[in-house]
Amino acid sequence: GAGVSQSPRYKVAKRGQDVALRCDPISGHVSLFWYQQALGQGPEFLTYFQNEAQLDKSGLPSDRFFAERPEGSVSTLKIQRTQQEDSAVYLCASSLRTDIPQHFGDGTRLSIL
Amino acid sequence: QQQVKQSPQSLIVQKGGISIINCAYENTAFDYFPWYQQFPGKGPALLIAIRPDVSEKKEGRFTISFNKSAKQFSLHIMDSQPGDSATYFCAAFNDYKLSFGAGTTVTVRA
Numbered sequence: 604g605a606g607v608s609q610s611p612r613y614k615v616a617k618r619g620q621d622v623a624l625r626c627d628p629i630s631g632h633v634s635l636f637w638y639q640q641a642l643g644q645g646p647e648f649l650t651y652f653q654n655e656a657q658l659d660k661s662g663l664p665s666d667r668f669f670a671e672r673p674e675g676s677v678s679t680l681k682i683q684r685t686q687q688e689d690s691a692v693y694l695c696a697s698s699l700r701t702d703i704p705q706h707f708g709d710g711t712r713l714s715i716l
Numbered sequence: 717q718q719q720v721k722q723s724p725q726s727l728i729v730q731k732g733g734i735s736i737i738n739c740a741y742e743n744t745a746f747d748y749f750p751w752y753q754q755f756p757g758k759g760p761a762l763l764i765a766i767r768p769d770v771s772e773k774k775e776g777r778f779t780i781s782f783n784k785s786a787k788q789f790s791l792h793i794m795d796s797q798p799g800d801s802a803t804y805f806c807a808a809f810n811d812y813k814l815s816f817g818a819g820t821t822v823t824v825r826a
Binding site for chain 2: 646658696
């Protein structure tokens with residue numbers, strides 16, 4: 604596709620369930636970022652990949668959050684034992700080189716009941 | 717703590733008017749300052765960006781002014797159009813991380 608694709612677009616889960624969010628970056632893009640956006644707020648950095656290497660995961664809120672990009676393309680953000688405070692839009696972005704996020708996907712809206 | 721402070725929270729401008737959004741930062745390690753535009757239900761879209769060694773950058777109707785000594789930067793939207801109605805975020809970048817402001821909702825009245 605022409606842009607960054609995220610799936611699912613909406614996810615509803617019960618508290619305590621595990622969820623997996625997928626990001627398909629633009630083909631050939633080296634950098635991949637995950638951000639969390641709470642309602643009415645600016646996005647907050649979660650983690651950064653350069654190809655398959657996770658170079659920064661300092662923004663992950665807890666050890667319940669895990670991200671991977673095993674072949675340097677598609678990435679998955681996994682949240683274990685979800686809590687209500689995990690409810691947010693999760694945004695993925697990619698860049699051709701190692702610079703700022705240039706192309707964001709439309710996000711996955713996660714609601715934890 | 718929010719590393720980039722953005723104001724105002726919202727603004728209303730008449731069609732053809734100028735919208736001005738201001739941002740301030742503290743961390744002098746930031747080395748790139750982009751602005752993003754976001755429509756409801758969509759991801760942020762990169763609008764324009766500036767490096768700290770440049771005082772002004774213009775792209776079409778959008779201009780960034782940058783004051784390194786004051787650690788402030790602003791976005792000017794000239795000749796505002798109804799299609800510009802959106803939320804705008806300033807951001808600052810270093811070490812792979814973007815720190816976003818809280819956003820400004822711009823409404824352009826026809």
